[in-house]
Amino acid sequence: MLIMMVGLPGTGKSTLARALAGRCEGVVLDKDAIRAALFAPAHIAYSREQDDFCQQIMLLTAEYLLPRNLTLRIFLDGRPFSRRYQREQVQDTIIRLHTPLAIIECTCSEAGALERLRQDRESGAHVAANRSAELYAAIKAGFEPLNEPRLTVNTDNPLAECVQQAEAYLDGISRQQPLA
Numbered sequence: 001m002l003i004m005m006v007g008l009p010g011t012g013k014s015t016l017a018r019a020l021a022g023r024c025e026g027v028v029l030d031k032d033a034i035r036a037a038l039f040a041p042a043h044i045a046y047s048r049e050q051d052d053f054c055q056q057i058m059l060l061t062a063e064y065l066l067p068r069n070l071t072l073r074i075f076l077d078g079r080p081f082s083r084r085y086q087r088e089q090v091q092d093t094i095i096r097l098h099t100p101l102a103i104i105e106c107t108c109s110e111a112g113a114l115e116r117l118r119q120d121r122e123s124g125a126h127v128a129a130n131r132s133a134e135l136y137a138a139i140k141a142g143f144e145p146l147n148e149p150r151l152t153v154n155t156d157n158p159l160a161e162c163v164q165q166a167e168a169y170l171d172g173i174s175r176q177q178p179l180a
Contacts, residue, residue: 001073001099001174004063004090006081006146007106009136010113010120012155012162017075019163020170024073027057027065031078032128046130048106055079055086066097073106073170078128082143083148101171103150104166110136 003020005013017028031054035044038057044050053133055076062074081087092103114133118127153162 001101001147001170002066002090002094002097003073003102003104004081004087005075005076005077005104005106005169006150008080008088008113008143009131010116010142011106011108012108012116012153013080013104014077015159016104016153016155016162016166017077018157019077020034020166021073023163023167025069025071025076027063027071028075028077029075030127031055032126033078036127044129046128051079052086055089059089062093063097066099070099080139080143082139084102084144087146087148100173100176101172103146103148104169105130105146105150105152106155107152108155119180 003017005017007013014028014030017030021028031051034054034057038054039045039050040139058076058078060077062076065072065074076090079086081090090101113136117131117133117136120131151166153165155162
């Protein structure tokens with residue numbers, strides 16, 4: 001199963017994905033970690049072109065892993081999936097793999113997201129150096145409508161509650177989809 005983590009920067013996508021992956025047979029493929037592994041700091045460009053390249057690496061990795069373990073849950077993280085074409089690339093991958101797709105949209109108050117971004121920036125806790133209030137605003141302004149079926153999780157709520165809600169959703173999708 002592929003799980004697309006959707007939401008603005010600072011909404012808790014990575015935190016929730018890591019918590020969920022730790023509770024099941026799961027792997028988090030993080031665009032930002034992939035970028036940091038592939039490119040020396042002098043070659044990191046927070047550009048659409050590099051983001052798209054890293055997303056393709058995520059999807060190729062999923063295409064490698066899933067046929068070898070049909071019960072694996074792969075969390076696609078590190079990208080807000082704010083553009084329709086990004087989500088369509090994931091849709092194309094699930095069709096090729098004959099695997100289910102789950103979409104978890106993370107939301108929270110704007111103040112909460114901006115505070116998380118500030119804390120990450122000050123602590124250096126996040127690998128992506130471009131996470132800022134300006135990035136949040138730019139992605140929010142350009143976020144294309146999300147019409148796909150999904151679970152929306154308010155990450156202002158306690159993490160344990162968010163995990164429980166998401167696990168129930170993922171288990172429901174797993175029960176609906178026979179293994180290939």
